[in-house]
Amino acid sequence: MMKSLLIRGGHLVDPGQGMDETGSLLITEGRVSWLGRGDVAPPQPDYDVIPAEGLVVCPGFVDVHCHLREPGFEQKETIATGTRAAARGGFTTVCCMPNTSPPLDNQAAVEYIKSKAVAEGAVRVLPIGSISRDRKGQELVDMGALASAGVIGFSDDGDPVRDEGLMRQALECCRPLGLPVIDHCEDRALTEGGVINQGEISVRLGLGGMPAAAEENVVARDLRLAELTGGWVHIAHVTTEGAVDLVRRAKEKGIPVTAEVTPHHLTLTEEAVVRCGTGAKVNPPLRTSKDVQALIRGLIDGVIDVIATDHAPHTEAEKMREFDAAPFGISGFETALGSLMGLVHGGQLKLANLISRLTCEPARIIGDRYGRLGTLGVGTMADVTIFDPDKEWVVDPASFASKGKNTPLAGSVLKGRVMATIFQGRLVYKDDSLRVEVR
Numbered sequence: 001m002m003k004s005l006l007i008r009g010g011h012l013v014d015p016g017q018g019m020d021e022t023g024s025l026l027i028t029e030g031r032v033s034w035l036g037r038g039d040v041a042p043p044q045p046d047y048d049v050i051p052a053e054g055l056v057v058c059p060g061f062v063d064v065h066c067h068l069r070e071p072g073f074e075q076k077e078t079i080a081t082g083t084r085a086a087a088r089g090g091f092t093t094v095c096c097m098p099n100t101s102p103p104l105d106n107q108a109a110v111e112y113i114k115s116k117a118v119a120e121g122a123v124r125v126l127p128i129g130s131i132s133r134d135r136k137g138q139e140l141v142d143m144g145a146l147a148s149a150g151v152i153g154f155s156d157d158g159d160p161v162r163d164e165g166l167m168r169q170a171l172e173c174c175r176p177l178g179l180p181v182i183d184h185c186e187d188r189a190l191t192e193g194g195v196i197n198q199g200e201i202s203v204r205l206g207l208g209g210m211p212a213a214a215e216e217n218v219v220a221r222d223l224r225l226a227e228l229t230g231g232w233v234h235i236a237h238v239t240t241e242g243a244v245d246l247v248r249r250a251k252e253k254g255i256p257v258t259a260e261v262t263p264h265h266l267t268l269t270e271e272a273v274v275r276c277g278t279g280a281k282v283n284p285p286l287r288t289s290k291d292v293q294a295l296i297r298g299l300i301d302g303v304i305d306v307i308a309t310d311h312a313p314h315t316e317a318e319k320m321r322e323f324d325a326a327p328f329g330i331s332g333f334e335t336a337l338g339s340l341m342g343l344v345h346g347g348q349l350k351l352a353n354l355i356s357r358l359t360c361e362p363a364r365i366i367g368d369r370y371g372r373l374g375t376l377g378v379g380t381m382a383d384v385t386i387f388d389p390d391k392e393w394v395v396d397p398a399s400f401a402s403k404g405k406n407t408p409l410a411g412s413v414l415k416g417r418v419m420a421t422i423f424q425g426r427l428v429y430k431d432d433s434l435r436v437e438v439r
């Protein structure tokens with residue numbers, strides 16, 4: 001028998017249960033066995049203790065969009081390193097994109113990821129299947145087979161679905177499966193040669209621009225097709241004010257759509273490219289402060305459902321290339337909470353809203369085929385994140401568990417740090433300064 005673990009006296013924030021108060025949480029045999037408000041003691045005497053006074057205790061974060069790179073790109077990341085990075089970032093469930101080599105376009109590939117994750121992963125890994133065979137954008141995968149293998153949705157992320165007929169077919173097939181089609185919205189006719197946001201800075205630096213219209217064209221198309229088919233479209237990494245408006249109007253009309261935004265698009269602008277070079281090269285690109293404000297408003301209003309990292313690790317050698325040749329992507333797991341807490345400290349976002357976008361809302365997108373996620377409800381699997389909202393730290397990519405050291409935040413001071421991550425009742429990450437009282 002595993003000894004019980006008491007998380008004592010923390011600030012319990014579980015937006016799915018409307019909980020936002022001081023209390024304690026007991027974990028027994030991998031599940032939440034008791035929740036006590038205020039300073040009530042648990043009903044049994046035998047447990048170890050994590051003193052959580054002054055810390056936030058919330059459901060483990062759920063990320064619906066990341067790249068673990070395995071199989072095929074193990075020099076960038078593996079399931080083992082990626083899930084350790086996720087645990088350090090407070091994530092207990094991560095959904096991995098299928099742009100691997102080979103891609104996740106068949107049942108065997110999905111089973112491979114699932115078994116590898118159970119054997120080597122620090123946290124739960126839920127695969128996303130590709131939309132098209134070999135991600136070529138031509139022929140639909142066998143969506144029913146992939147759904148029974150356990151994918152939580154379909155995406156050709158990294159690439160948009162260029163063929164409207166294929167997108168319509170995907171939405172039609174997904175509808176009875178109850179799964180989302182997740183689109184990377186980019187009109188490639190408008191982003192040819194583009195490497196950063198099209199605007200004043202791309203002109204000044206002489207770099208190819210990617211206009212907001214490239215994103216908005218495809219978002220608009222996808223919303224029309226979702227309306228036509230009744231299929232559920234999930235818009236990956238929304239970055240522009242116009243795209244937020246499109247999603248807002250679609251939701252008002254009752255079109256089945258959900259949307260995500262990344263921590264970097266919420267906290268950085270295109271200016272970061274000037275400071276950080278290829279470290280800030282990401283697709284879709286960092287936009288303007290007006291876009292950032294619209295994204296934050298979208299989160300407050302619920303137009304944007306979730307925050308997803310789009311964790312996209314690359315090797316140092318790849319990111320050292322000249323700007324045009326370096327790959328797009330930011331290693332995002334380990335800085336997500338710290339950078340997002342900047343919005344809370346700055347008074348732009350409420351703590352409970354932030355946590356809902358990282359827990360119960362993404363859990364709603366995944367559904368309950370993997371059990372109830374994103375909650376501290378008694379009886380559920382004990383996936384818990386404990387963080388210090390006020391602890392300041394300096395981002396040092398060398399200390400990342402991720403193989404991807406590619407971040408525009410190197411050397412930045414962030415306020416808010418994950419202190420412990422508990423996955424299915426087991427401590428999978430602990431900050432050195434946190435002391436567990438063994439009794």
Ligand SMILES: [Zn+2]
Nearest residue numbers: 157158184236
């Ligand atoms: Zn993408």
